[in-house]
Amino acid sequence: MIAIKNILLLNNFEEPQKCKKSDILIENNLITKICNAGDLKIPEGATIIDGTKKAIMPGLINTHTHIPMTIFRGVADDLPLMDWLGNHIWPLEAKLDEEIIHAGTMLGCMEMIKTGTVAFNDMYFFTDSIIKAVESVNMRCTLSYGLIDLCDEEKRESEMNSQKDVLNSLEKAHNKNELINAAVGPHAPYTCSAELLQHAHDLAKEHNVPMNIHMNETEDEIKQIKEKTGLRPFEFLNSLGVFDDINVVAAHCVHVSENEMKILKDKNIYVSHNPLSNLKLGSGIAPIPTYLKNNINVTLGTDGCASNNNLNLFESIKACATIHKGVQQDSTVVKVSEVLNMATKNASKALNYNSGEIKEGMWADLVILDLKNPTLIPNKNIVSHLAYSFNGVVETVIINGKIVLEDGKMTTMDEDKVYEKAEEAYLNLVN
Numbered sequence: 001m002i003a004i005k006n007i008l009l010l011n012n013f014e015e016p017q018k019c020k021k022s023d024i025l026i027e028n029n030l031i032t033k034i035c036n037a038g039d040l041k042i043p044e045g046a047t048i049i050d051g052t053k054k055a056i057m058p059g060l061i062n063t064h065t066h067i068p069m070t071i072f073r074g075v076a077d078d079l080p081l082m083d084w085l086g087n088h089i090w091p092l093e094a095k096l097d098e099e100i101i102h103a104g105t106m107l108g109c110m111e112m113i114k115t116g117t118v119a120f121n122d123m124y125f126f127t128d129s130i131i132k133a134v135e136s137v138n139m140r141c142t143l144s145y146g147l148i149d150l151c152d153e154e155k156r157e158s159e160m161n162s163q164k165d166v167l168n169s170l171e172k173a174h175n176k177n178e179l180i181n182a183a184v185g186p187h188a189p190y191t192c193s194a195e196l197l198q199h200a201h202d203l204a205k206e207h208n209v210p211m212n213i214h215m216n217e218t219e220d221e222i223k224q225i226k227e228k229t230g231l232r233p234f235e236f237l238n239s240l241g242v243f244d245d246i247n248v249v250a251a252h253c254v255h256v257s258e259n260e261m262k263i264l265k266d267k268n269i270y271v272s273h274n275p276l277s278n279l280k281l282g283s284g285i286a287p288i289p290t291y292l293k294n295n296i297n298v299t300l301g302t303d304g305c306a307s308n309n310n311l312n313l314f315e316s317i318k319a320c321a322t323i324h325k326g327v328q329q330d331s332t333v334v335k336v337s338e339v340l341n342m343a344t345k346n347a348s349k350a351l352n353y354n355s356g357e358i359k360e361g362m363w364a365d366l367v368i369l370d371l372k373n374p375t376l377i378p379n380k381n382i383v384s385h386l387a388y389s390f391n392g393v394v395e396t397v398i399i400n401g402k403i404v405l406e407d408g409k410m411t412t413m414d415e416d417k418v419y420e421k422a423e424e425a426y427l428n429l430v431n
């Protein structure tokens, strides 16, 4: 049980003036009571957190990551997507092993938690090793295996077998630990055959899990799919039934036609906007104001550490809140509340979570900020600071009712050991 006393509750991004000092009770993994500051009767045995000069917000949810890629930080800068992937990243990924993946995941979880992220939606390889790391950290995640067959029949068969094993592992892990959730992850229309995409869809539907896929990241890939099928990527996948009756998290969606926009809306697809990765790889800028105008669900992601190069979602929040104003030459588009909702409650909906807001009955996935932080002063307009000025350094993080970061220190890992293992893993990868 955790009782948080006298804390500024950032639970209303639309009406920040209504955010007020409150007491909060957490029992097991849930927020069970929220009341005016001073009104909470503290149950015996509760861990008490004094919230004076502190604020509490819903933990951030990163809807597009490749978490073990923290080990790739800085290895292939300043390249366009296809060159970056084909000539640099994939050759290195051929050298991955369980230890590198474990080390990268531990480092990624630490970075995310220390910058206020409580959950992430991932696509990668060596899923068992990721599960092992995430379980030890006590972080919430939705994991998918990145399916790629490059239209090769033999590869397709082996990918389908791997996918079956991974889903089994994930379901077993979920039964043991509710923080681990499964998804299916066909990598992209340009790396998956129609058969593999349909197979992934059928599995997602059968197992009632989301699909995680890269869509319309660059003009080049769209041209490729158009030449092959006569259709744009969203049109092609829609014709295959890939978006039917499942939750789809489509990463990037940078270049989308009007007809594709209609598919996004009709099929209730969740966009994972990754502004910093799109800028760094020179892919373009997604039409977020148009998505918002059309009531398309937008969430936020960082992408992996070879294209961002960090996992600090507050940086993506600021990028999202500013870039589109510049592109449109209109400072009224993408408002603070809209972008903060993308990183919290919209993401929660996309992944079928019970978090992203601070309400009684919701999961206790919460972040406490020390208001004695230069980027949060003056201590007025804190909700605005979250979008425009905060450096992302958080004080305490609670995931599923458990304190995983306390006064800036991880409680679930030996930080020095994680740094050491990550350095070792990097050398094994590049040498």
Ligand SMILES: C[C@H]1O[C@@H](n2cnc3c(O)ncnc32)[C@H](O)[C@@H]1O
Pocket (backbone or CB within 6 Å): 066, 081, 085, 089, 090, 093, 123, 124, 125, 146, 187, 188, 214, 217, 277, 303, 304, 307
């Ligand atoms: C899972 C695979 O996805 C690769 N990847 C990482 N970032 C991107 C991106 O922005 N677009 C396409 N593919 C990406 C990763 O290296 C794995 O191979």
Ligand SMILES: [Zn+2]
Pocket (backbone or CB within 6 Å): 064, 065, 066, 214, 251, 303, 304
């Ligand atoms: Zn990606």
